Amino acid sequence: MDFRFTDEQTMTAEAVRALLADRCQPQDLRRLMQAGESRDDSRWAAIVEMGLLGALAPESVGGLGLSEPDFVQIAEACGYAALPEPLVEAAGVATPLLASLAERPEAAALLEKVLAGEAVVVAAHPINPVIADADLAAGVLSARGGELHLFTAESLSFVRQPSVDPFRRLFTMEETTGESVKLAEGAVAARALLDALDRGALFAAAQLLGVAQRAVAMAADYARERKQFGKPIGSYQAIKHLLAAAQVKIEFTRPVVYAAAAECANGDAFSRARISHAKLAAADAADAACRAAVQAHGAMGYSWEVDVHLFLKRALALSGWWGDAAFHRARAATRVFGRPLGPETTFAADAKNG
Numbered sequence: 001m002d003f004r005f006t007d008e009q010t011m012t013a014e015a016v017r018a019l020l021a022d023r024c025q026p027q028d029l030r031r032l033m034q035a036g037e038s039r040d041d042s043r044w045a046a047i048v049e050m051g052l053l054g055a056l057a058p059e060s061v062g063g064l065g066l067s068e069p070d071f072v073q074i075a076e077a078c079g080y081a082a083l084p085e086p087l088v089e090a091a092g093v094a095t096p097l098l099a100s101l102a103e104r105p106e107a108a109a110l111l112e113k114v115l116a117g118e119a120v121v122v123a124a125h126p127i128n129p130v131i132a133d134a135d136l137a138a139g140v141l142s143a144r145g146g147e148l149h150l151f152t153a154e155s156l157s158f159v160r161q162p163s164v165d166p167f168r169r170l171f172t173m174e175e176t177t178g179e180s181v182k183l184a185e186g187a188v189a190a191r192a193l194l195d196a197l198d199r200g201a202l203f204a205a206a207q208l209l210g211v212a213q214r215a216v217a218m219a220a221d222y223a224r225e226r227k228q229f230g231k232p233i234g235s236y237q238a239i240k241h242l243l244a245a246a247q248v249k250i251e252f253t254r255p256v257v258y259a260a261a262a263e264c265a266n267g268d269a270f271s272r273a274r275i276s277h278a279k280l281a282a283a284d285a286a287d288a289a290c291r292a293a294v295q296a297h298g299a300m301g302y303s304w305e306v307d308v309h310l311f312l313k314r315a316l317a318l319s320g321w322w323g324d325a326a327f328h329r330a331r332a333a334t335r336v337f338g339r340p341l342g343p344e345t346t347f348a349a350d351a352k353n354g
Helices: 007-023 026-034 041-049 068-081 087-099 105-115 186-225 237-266 269-296 298-302 308-319 325-338
Strands: 121-124 139-144 147-152 156-161 170-175 181-185
Touching: 007 041, 007 068, 068 087, 068 186, 068 237, 087 105, 087 121, 087 139, 087 186, 105 121, 105 147, 105 181, 147 186, 181 186, 186 237, 186 269, 186 308, 237 269, 269 298, 269 308, 269 325
Parallel strands: 121 139
Antiparallel strands: 139 147, 147 181, 156 170
16 A cells, blocks of 8 residues: 555645745734734635635536545645635535535535635534634535534624634624525434534644644754854754654654545544544644744743744644544544454454445
């Protein structure tokens, strides 16, 4: 079995990295903060122009037909850049959820606009107490009493909620006028929501992996420049070991996240445990990396003037997004205590999946 990314997967990820390296640096984020804004319209237009909003939508409905392994490096790149715009939430979760229910004409009509870059849909999933980027959405997919409904933005009112991350726009919603469209119910709705949860947790883990790597990279750059007693502080063992320990966590986390992406489509207890393992490992790696980066910057590391804070806040926000640690430990325990263990089950799947 070949676990390497294909040339196409690598090229797509590199194109996104190049775009974000050019348009989403800490100085760009600080300009937004100074202007009291949390999104850059020109950057979002460039992302839309790449066709990424339909990345995980099937080709049969006009999407790119990519899979989770195709998108995981894109999500990682978004974490590395601390991208404020909702590429991961929209393209990685909400759009494929809408596409899976596109047999309804209302869903198909909105999906057509999403794939054309004319609209964005967001998912109000029960696992999350708030909705991200609801103010940008033309439609909201929301669970109601075991059913999955599509609301138009005009039929809802949103209340802005605070976030530890200044670039995350979070809302609660209230139904006001108009009616929703029921897209699914019963087992179909439950499975669609579970698939959305798996993708959300997986791509949150990938973003955390990117955040962790960026925090270590920023700390290493600073350690090479900052001098004390006539030498760069990076030459001292205390700094070397601190950053090396954080990098080790990252290196052990990366294959866990990629393995979870490879098995995400199985949709069983084994794949869900891998996703939960990835989320737990990535949150731990991001926590260690951001703490190490703050320490490496010394006393000034605790101030907003240091760019590492942009990534620390993103790590804090993502750690509890799409399920907190207790939730994901419970999912992993379901596999450990409810399925066979041993080397022969390393790549196991439930019987219905092959």
